[in-house]
Amino acid sequence: MERIEVNLATGQTTTHTDFFPAPPTPLTEDEARALLPALTPRQLCMMLPVIGLSEATIEGLISAIPGDDEKLRADIEWRKATSFRRNHPLVLSLSAALQFEPSELDTIWLYASTI
Template structure:
């Protein structure tokens, strides 16, 4: 039986602006408090502080950034669901 290769997020998806990603999350039924809670739940240290800075101060977000995968997973989203929400947010 061939080994299954796990799906990877599309590297061809355009970046989202800070506004687009936030509106996309709200349109998808999520709150900014939920995203903050995911970051707050990370173990204290450099990774948590970096994630907080990225979320609060980034002006654009790339689909392949590790923060997108970790927050998406914590919100219960699959890669395909993240891709779909990302595509929808591109129109905002």
């Protein structure tokens, strides 16, 4: 879009093409996922049976993580976190182990945010 400026004294016109800012650059999928709402542990656990899973399933996946330090950190994160972000490494790791496509997890995540 452009803006035309007219000098009334001289009749000279000036065209400005920078009158309106350029449209924002679309977000990448990762940037959009980072903006999804955080889930509480309650929301996450309430969602599990809806998709055919249980807390025991998640705990089993965590116990199968190789490396004692990694497993311990994942267990602490699962049991003690006050919120979960869609792009958190534990969420990404568990969703990969469950073979969720990123778009499937996005849908699940958005639904869980309404619980």
